[in-house]
Amino acid sequence: MKEPIIPIFYACDDAFVKFTVVSMHSMIQNASKDYKYIVHILHTEISDKMKDVVNRLANDNFEIRFVDVTSYLQSISEKLPLRDYYSKTTYYRLFIAEMFPQYTKALYLDSDTVILGDVSKLYLTDIK
Secondary structure (H helix, E strand, O other), rough: OOOEEEEEEEEEOOOOOOHHHHHHHHHHHHHHOOOOOEEEEEOOOOOOHHHHHHOOOOOOOEEEEEOHHHHHHHHHHOOOOOEOOOOOOHHHHHHHHHOOOOOOOEEEEEOOOOOOOOHHHHOOOOOO
């Protein structure tokens, strides 16, 4: 049976979104047309110019949603130790289950990942 939606998450900022565009492009080129993909981009600062660039990738199978996590980050900021070698965007992936309880399963992809195959196969893998 066809899975209606495959939720996919990225986390980035304005400086890294160009890599997200490359990753998303590779994913779209290799994706099955049998599924609907909803791509959530978790961020705090992405310019309207870069949002426009990303939104040009959307098509009948790919919906793109920008999710500003600024408020959520502020509410838990005292619990997030920051170091020189990682930024607050490192934490965004940890919020997915709490912020998106409508999904029982989702894919998180690093923005610098090139997708060489159909990502729906990864999503449909039984992880029990």
